[in-house]
Amino acid sequence: MKIRANLLIGGFLFAAVVIAGSLAPWLAHTDPVMDADLLYAEEPPGAAFWFGTDAQGRDIYSRVLYGARISLTVGIISQLINTVIGACLGVSAGYWGGWWDDFVSGLTNMMLAIPSLIFALAIMAILNPGLTSLLIALGLTNWSFTCRLARASTLSLKSQGYVQAAKVLGYSDVRIMLTQLLPNMLGPIIVIGTLGMGGAVLAEAALSFLGLGIRPPFPSWGSMLSDARDQITTAPWISIFPGLAIFVTVLGLNLLGDGLRDILDPQSRSRRA
Amino acid sequence: MTDTSNDTILKVENLAVHFPVGRGLLGGSRRFVHAVDGVDLELKRGECFGLVGESGCGKSTLALSILGLQAPTRGRVVVDGHEVGTAGRDRKTRARITQMVFQDPYSSLNPRQTVRRTLETPLRLHGITAKSEIDGRIGDMLARVGLRPEAAERYPHEFSGGQRQRIGIARALILEPKIVVLDEPVSALDVSIRAQIINLLLELKETLGLSYIMISHDLGVVEHMSDRVAVMYLGRIVESGPWNTIFTQPGHPYTRALIAAIPDPFKRSSGTKITGEIPNPLSPPTGCGFHPRCPEARDICRTPPAPALENRGGEHHVRCRRVDEIAIPDGLATAVG
Amino acid sequence: MTGQALLEVEGLRIDLSVNGRRYPAVQDVSFSIRRGETFGLVGESGCGKSITALALIGLLRNPLSIAGGSIRFDGQELRDLSPGGMRKLRGSRISMIFQEPMTALNPLSPVGRQIAEMFVLHKGANWREAERQAVEALARVRVPAPERRVKDFPHQLSGGMRQRVMIAMALVCGPDLLLADEPTTALDVTVQAEILDLIRELSAAQGTAVFMISHDLGLIANMCQNVGVMYAGRLVEQRAADSIFLAPRHPYTQGLLASLPLLGARSKFGRKKLKEIEGVVPPVVAFPTGCRFNPRCHAATDLCRAEDPVVTPLPDSGLVRCHYHD
Numbered sequence: 019m020k021i022r023a024n025l026l027i028g029g030f031l032f033a034a035v036v037i038a039g040s041l042a043p044w045l046a047h048t049d050p051v052m053d054a055d056l057l058y059a060e061e062p063p064g065a066a067f068w069f070g071t072d073a074q075g076r077d078i079y080s081r082v083l084y085g086a087r088i089s090l091t092v093g094i095i096s097q098l099i100n101t102v103i104g105a106c107l108g109v110s111a112g113y114w115g116g117w118w119d120d121f122v123s124g125l126t127n128m129m130l131a132i133p134s135l136i137f138a139l140a141i142m143a144i145l146n147p148g149l150t151s152l153l154i155a156l157g158l159t160n161w162s163f164t165c166r167l168a169r170a171s172t173l174s175l176k177s178q179g180y181v182q183a184a185k186v187l188g189y190s191d192v193r194i195m196l197t198q199l200l201p202n203m204l205g206p207i208i209v210i211g212t213l214g215m216g217g218a219v220l221a222e223a224a225l226s227f228l229g230l231g232i233r234p235p236f237p238s239w240g241s242m243l244s245d246a247r248d249q250i251t252t253a254p255w256i257s258i259f260p261g262l263a264i265f266v267t268v269l270g271l272n273l274l275g276d277g278l279r280d281i282l283d284p285q286s287r288s289r290r291a
Numbered sequence: 292m293t294d295t296s297n298d299t300i301l302k303v304e305n306l307a308v309h310f311p312v313g314r315g316l317l318g319g320s321r322r323f324v325h326a327v328d329g330v331d332l333e334l335k336r337g338e339c340f341g342l343v344g345e346s347g348c349g350k351s352t353l354a355l356s357i358l359g360l361q362a363p364t365r366g367r368v369v370v371d372g373h374e375v376g377t378a379g380r381d382r383k384t385r386a387r388i389t390q391m392v393f394q395d396p397y398s399s400l401n402p403r404q405t406v407r408r409t410l411e412t413p414l415r416l417h418g419i420t421a422k423s424e425i426d427g428r429i430g431d432m433l434a435r436v437g438l439r440p441e442a443a444e445r446y447p448h449e450f451s452g453g454q455r456q457r458i459g460i461a462r463a464l465i466l467e468p469k470i471v472v473l474d475e476p477v478s479a480l481d482v483s484i485r486a487q488i489i490n491l492l493l494e495l496k497e498t499l500g501l502s503y504i505m506i507s508h509d510l511g512v513v514e515h516m517s518d519r520v521a522v523m524y525l526g527r528i529v530e531s532g533p534w535n536t537i538f539t540q541p542g543h544p545y546t547r548a549l550i551a552a553i554p555d556p557f558k559r560s561s562g563t564k565i566t567g568e569i570p571n572p573l574s575p576p577t578g579c580g581f582h583p584r585c586p587e588a589r590d591i592c593r594t595p596p597a598p599a600l601e602n603r604g605g606e607h608h609v610r611c612r613r614v615d616e617i618a619i620p621d622g623l624a625t626a627v628g
Numbered sequence: 629m630t631g632q633a634l635l636e637v638e639g640l641r642i643d644l645s646v647n648g649r650r651y652p653a654v655q656d657v658s659f660s661i662r663r664g665e666t667f668g669l670v671g672e673s674g675c676g677k678s679i680t681a682l683a684l685i686g687l688l689r690n691p692l693s694i695a696g697g698s699i700r701f702d703g704q705e706l707r708d709l710s711p712g713g714m715r716k717l718r719g720s721r722i723s724m725i726f727q728e729p730m731t732a733l734n735p736l737s738p739v740g741r742q743i744a745e746m747f748v749l750h751k752g753a754n755w756r757e758a759e760r761q762a763v764e765a766l767a768r769v770r771v772p773a774p775e776r777r778v779k780d781f782p783h784q785l786s787g788g789m790r791q792r793v794m795i796a797m798a799l800v801c802g803p804d805l806l807l808a809d810e811p812t813t814a815l816d817v818t819v820q821a822e823i824l825d826l827i828r829e830l831s832a833a834q835g836t837a838v839f840m841i842s843h844d845l846g847l848i849a850n851m852c853q854n855v856g857v858m859y860a861g862r863l864v865e866q867r868a869a870d871s872i873f874l875a876p877r878h879p880y881t882q883g884l885l886a887s888l889p890l891l892g893a894r895s896k897f898g899r900k901k902l903k904e905i906e907g908v909v910p911p912v913v914a915f916p917t918g919c920r921f922n923p924r925c926h927a928a929t930d931l932c933r934a935e936d937p938v939v940t941p942l943p944d945s946g947l948v949r950c951h952y953h954d
Contacts (some may be wrong), residue, residue, distance in 0.1 A: 187383045197404075483880075508816070554824065568819060
C-alpha cells in the first residue's frame with residue numbers, strides 16, 4: 019500500500035511540534051519567562067540566540083518551544099471537548115430523531131451561523147483570561163461540524179442490518195450508539211477532529227493576540243506575535259518565528275487530516291479489501 | 292378466533308401499522324399509509340410460516356412489528372402468552388424469544404467486530420458472564436452453523452457471503468430463541484450457495500425446535516420450506532393456508548397470478564398474467580384492493596366494503612367475493628403440481 | 629448450425645489487471661446468435677457474464693480489457709472498429725438494458741425528453757418530431773397514458789415503468805441486437821412476467837436478436853432458445869434451452885439444478901433435502917488450475933485438477949467443457 023505524501027509530511031511536522039513541546043525543558047536554552055535580560059534586547063538570530071531575542075531580551079527559541087506546549091494543550095483538549103460534544107449530540111439526534119433531533123439541528127445551525135471566533139471572544143470576555151477559560155471557550159464553540167457529520171452518518175448507518183440486529187438482540191439505545199454506530203464513523207470523526215485541532219491552534223493564537231487568551235509574560239505564540247507588533251519593522255524575527263511555528267503546526271495538522279481522510283475513507287478501505 | 296392453544300407460540304391479532312405521510316400545509320389533515328391493515332395470524336410451535344407478497348405489500352412492516360421494532364397502530368402481538376410492547380424494558384425479554392436473520396449478509400454484520408464479539412455481547416447482556424460458558428456456547432453455535440472454531444477470531448470481511456449468512460444465523464440463535472424471523476434469507480446469496488443455507492435452516496429448525504416466519508418473494512423457496520403460507524397484498528392477507536393447498540389449489544386470483552408469473556423452464560409461453568402495478572397505498576382502490584389488476588373482477592368487487600377473509604375449509608382462508616365462481620381450473624393445478 | 633449468425637464471438641478473453649498483473653476474468657468464450665434468436669447466459673456473480681456483455685457493446689473500462697478472440701457483428705469485426713465507429717453502432721444497432729433502470733436514467737430530465745434525444749441523436753429528427761415519436765415509443769412498450777408519462781421524471785415512475793422506459797429507449801432505433809443484463813432482477817415477479825413478455829414480443833415482431841444475462845436458470849430456459857452456462861470465466865455448457873433442464877451434462881449445471889427448490893417440486897416429489905454444491909465461488913484472482921470447477925465438483929479426479937478440459941460437442945449439437953462428459 020502506498021503511504022501518501024500528505025500523511026507522511028503532516029505526521030512528521032506534527033510529531034516535530036509535539037516533541038519540541040514535550041522536550042521543551044531540555045531543549046530550551048533559557049527560562050522563557052524569568053530570563054529577561056535587557057542587555058541582550060532585540061538581538062538578531064545568531065549562535066547564542068538561534069531565533070534572536072525579543073524586546074525584553076528573552077530567548078525567542080526557548081519561548082517558541084514553550085509556546086508549543088500551550089498551543090498543543092489548547093488545540094488537543096479543546097478539540098477533544100468539541101468532538102465529544104459533537105459526537106454525542108449528533109449520534110443521539112440521528113438515532114432518536116423527533117423533537118431532540120429538531121432541537122440539536124437547530125442548535126447546530128445556530129452555531130454554524132455565528133463565527134466561532136466571535137463566539138469564543140464573547141465567552142472569553144465574560145470569563146477571566148487564562149488557560150482554563152481558553153479551553154472552555156474553544157471547546158464549546160466548534161462542535162457543529164462533528165455533530166453534523168455524526169448525525170448524517172447515524173442516519174445512514176441506523177438502517178444497516180447490524181444495527182437492527184443489535185436492537186433485536188436487546189441492546190439498549192446507548193449501547194447501540196457506543197458499540198454499533200460510533201466505531202463505524204470513527205474515521206471521518208478523527209479527520210474532522212484533526213482539522214479542527216489546527217483551527218483551535220489558530221483560534222488560540224488569535225485570542226491571545228487580542229489579549230483575551232494567554233496573558234503575557236507566559237509564552238503563547240499568539241501573545242508573542244501580539245508583543246512583537248511594535249518591532250515588526252526593526253526586529254522582524256520577533257514575529258517571524260512564532261508565526262512560523264503556528265504555520266508549521268497548522269499545516270502539519272491539515273496535511274495529517276487530509277492523509278487520514280485518504281486511509282480512513284470507507285471507499286478506499288473497501289478497495290483494499 | 293379460538294383461544295390460544297398450547298401449540299401456538301405467536302399470535303398476531305388485528306394488527307395495523309399506519310404511517311403518516313407528510314404534514315398537511317396550514318394544518319391540513321395528515322394522510323396515512325396503511326402499511327399493515329388488520330392482520331391476524333398464528334404461528335405454531337415448530338412450524339415454518341411463509342409470508343409472500345410483492346414489495347410494498349406490508350410483509351416487512353408486519354415482521355418488524357412481530358419483533359417489536361415497529362409499534363402497531365392497532366392490534367397486538369402475543370408471543371408465548373405475553374403481549375409484546377416496544378418499550379426499552381421489553382426489548383431484552385423479547386430478544387430471548389424472537390430473533391431475526393437478515394437478507395443482506397454484507398450489511399447485517401458490524402464490520403468492526405470479530406465474530407466472537409458479535410456473539411459474546413448478547414450473551415453478556417443477557418446475564419451469561421462466565422467465560423467458560425460463553426466460550427462453550429460460541430463454539431457450539433459455530434459448529435451448529437457449520438463454521439470452524441477459528442472463525443470466532445476473524446472479522447466479517449474475511450468471509451464469503453454464504454459464511455456471513457451462517458454468522459448471521461449464529462447470532463440469531465445464540466440467545467436460544469423460540470421464534471426466528473427470516474427476512475429473504477437466501478435471496479442475496481449466490482445461487483450455488485442457497486441450498487447450503489436452506490438445508491441448514493431446515494435442519495436447525497428440527498434440532499432446536501424453532502418456529503420460523505419466513506418472508507420471501509421466491510415461491511420455490513417458500514414452497515420448499517413452509518408448512519403454512521400467507522399471501523399479502525396492500526397490507527392485508529388475501530389468502531392463507533397449508534402450503535400444498537396454496538400451491539396446488541390457490542383460491543385467490545392474486546395467488547394464482549404470483550404462481551403463474553414464475554417463469555416455467557419447461558414451457559416457452561407464459562401463463563395467465565395480470566397487468567398493472569400495485570396501486571398507491573395512499574389511495575387504495577375501493578372494495579377489493581386487487582380489483583384493478585384482477586382478470587376476474589366484476590362490479591361487485593369494486594363496491595365497498597373490502598371482502599372478508601373467509602374460511603374455505605381446513606385452515607384455508609381466502610379474501611375474495613367471487614372465489615366460488617372462479618373455480619380452480621384443472622389446467623393450473625396440473626401446471627403447478 | 630445453419631442460418632445467418634448476427635453475432636459471432638470466438639475465443640473471447642477479457643483480462644483484469646490488478647497491481648500490474650493480468651488475470652483472465654473471461655476466457656475461451658465462443659457463441660453465436662442469429663437474428664430473432666434469444667441467447668441466454670446463466671451464471672453467478674463474478675462469473676464474467678456481465679463483462680462479456682460490456683465487451684460486446686464496447687464499454688469495458690480499466691482495469692478490464694479485451695485480451696484476445698474476436699467479436700463479429702453482422703460480418704464486421706468489432707475489435708477493429710474505432711471508438712467513434714463503436715459509438716455509432718451503440719444505441720442504433722446494438723443497445724443494452726440494465727438491472728437497475730434508476731441508475732441508467734438521467735434523474736434531472738423528463739423521460740420523454742430522454743427518449744426523444746435518442747431520435748435526435750441517431751435518426752436526425754427535429755425535437756418536435758422526436759417528442760411525438762417518444763409518446764409512440766412509450767405506447768409500444770405499453771406504458772399507460774404515454775402522453776402524460778413523457779413529462780414524468782424517473783423518480784415519479786415505478787421500477788417496472790422505468791424498465792419500460794429503458795426498453796423504449798433501447799428499441800428506438802430498431803436495433804439488431806439487444807443486450808439485457810438481469811433486466812428483471814430488481815422487479816416484483818408479476819411485473820417481471822410482464823417485462824419478459826414485452827421483450828419476447830418485441831424481439832419476435834422486429835426480429836431483434838437478444839442476449840440475455842441472468843442468474844435465474846428457470847427464467848433463461850423460459851426465455852431463450854439457446855443457453856450458455858458460465859462458471860469462473862468459462863462457458864462450461866452450451867445447450868438448447870429444452871435439453872439443459874432435462875439432461876444437463878456439466879457437473880456445475882447438474883449441481884445448480886439439483887440445488888434449486890423449483891416451484892412445484894415439493895408437491896410432486898415431496899420435500900427432499902437439496903443437494904448442496906460445496907465451497908464458494910472463486911474470485912477472479914484465485915481461479916483454480918485445471919478445470920475451474922474441480923474444487924467444488926463431487927466427481928473431480930487428478931486429471932481435473934491438473935488439466936483444463938476442452939470443449940466437446942454433444943450429439944444434440946450442444947457443447948460441454950468437462951473431462952467426464954459422458
